Amino acid sequence: MAEQGRVAPRLRLCRGCRQFVVPDRPDCRFCGGDLDLLEEDYEARQAAVREAADDLRRAMERHKGMAGRRRS
Numbered sequence: 001m002a003e004q005g006r007v008a009p010r011l012r013l014c015r016g017c018r019q020f021v022v023p024d025r026p027d028c029r030f031c032g033g034d035l036d037l038l039e040e041d042y043e044a045r046q047a048a049v050r051e052a053a054d055d056l057r058r059a060m061e062r063h064k065g066m067a068g069r070r071r072s
Helices: 035-071
Strands: none
């Protein structure tokens, strides 16, 4: 059982192996990955996913608009 009144340390998620590590380390103690580079890569991939989702949403809206005009 955890000690009462003790605050758990803040941890950082390694985007390479998904293990939690102490934030003051430059690399992951589990996979050896550079935590900053892995985080940058993760953010770039997330931005690409958001952009693709927005593109798909716009394409679906255009398709929906075109389908409505065909019925008229």
